[in-house]
Amino acid sequence: MRGGRKGAPLSERIIRGHPASGTPITGSALVAQDNFSARYDLDRIKGVFSRPSHILHGQSYVGRILVLEAAKGGVATAWMLREMAAREMAPLALLFNFANPIMAQGAAFAGIPVMDRFEEDITRAVRSGERLTVEPGNGIVRIHGPA
């Protein structure tokens, strides 16, 4: 049942994706029609997007639910996410149209919920600032609307 569920508040929407690892979590979305690599795109010390060509350049990702197109780049994300989480400078969750094995390994290792392959383009279904609940085990994302 797309766009709602029994008992859900009227303003809540549900989007289904591929079930994945991680515990349910609620937070604020940070969305871009752009890709993601922890190595290429981030200043992990300052907690901001640092690649000048990235749409989110200069924005803080700490404690946000990142909603992006695809995992790109190399293997470093597989350990960098855990290092970021250890310093409490990590995103809250990761949602992609397409993740990759590195992102899956890295998120699982870091204990960060991750999901991908949604029934619609997740970067267009969600807007920055909206509150989301990510339920990886159930394969759903609840969009509660503006914070």
Next chain:
Amino acid sequence: MRVPTLTDPRGADFKAYKRIRQSETIVALERRAIEALRALGIMMTDTCIIYQTIQPPTFGEHVAYGDTGSTIYANSVLGARSNFEGGPAALSAALTGRVPRYGFHLEERRRGSTLFRLEDRPRCLSDWGAVGGIVGRSMTSYWEVPVIAGVSAPVRSDELKHFGAALASFGSTPLFHMVGITPEARDLATAFDGTPPQAHPIGRADIDAFYASYGVEGEGLDVVVFAAPQMSLFEMEQLAGLLDGKRVHGKTTVLIATSPEVKAASDRMGLTETIETSGAIVLEGVCFYQMHAREIGEANGWRTLMTNSAKLVNIIGGYGYQPTLRPMERCIACAVAGKVLP
């Protein structure tokens, strides 16, 4: 370790770190990591070009590589089988002698999905990297397998190295086929297991536009980097030839990263001496972007960076550098002039 286990480039060259102002803190961390890896029985090869220096995997051999450039080369050029494994997953594979049975270990995942046709032959290594970057930028997921047609004559290992490294970096892509060149693409029908899709053409204008998307001409040049992937012996010879009798500009630093094996061979053959007489610095067992690039950039005041590696220009922009891509010969000419020239 259940299977031979090797290391990628380190973050510091213990013989040269002071020359590029790397901190003792970073070097101390490196020493601790090496001690731990040695205690596990891992061979410190410190290279991302094991297929050119240590031992290439063979057709059908299952491997677990935590290095994208090595993975794409092993999968595509040699027909070995690997996914991208992160460090922790590769370490798990080493401890168990097992990898999860999925993805590019499976025959059915290895067929082509998107077709590109080269209209113009790339002229140099950075051209091959640019083509890899163009294809990689268009990749939408890890599972997409690009097939390159239109390559009529054999391609050298270094050319495929730069093409693959850039494709893997821009695309998060572990496998490509090149029709008539790589072993799983004898012809178009084999590459796609049937009728191929319509081809996307890539020509000289696309390659030129790729170069133009990086850098600002006329600026002073702080650092020129040859790395990502490390230099083969052939590249070292080419660099020595280009730098012989030249002098690198006083305000520009030239860094050349290679594997310990190639460095030893370069020392023996006099290539290192020729290169370093020009003022350039040869580093062994490291790769630039893994050397705490932001910190050494800040310590040395480096901002403008030139390289012939498309992979490096993709990575390094987020580390406070303004990168420019040029062919190797132009990189050397710019290093001598101390400026970002066309």
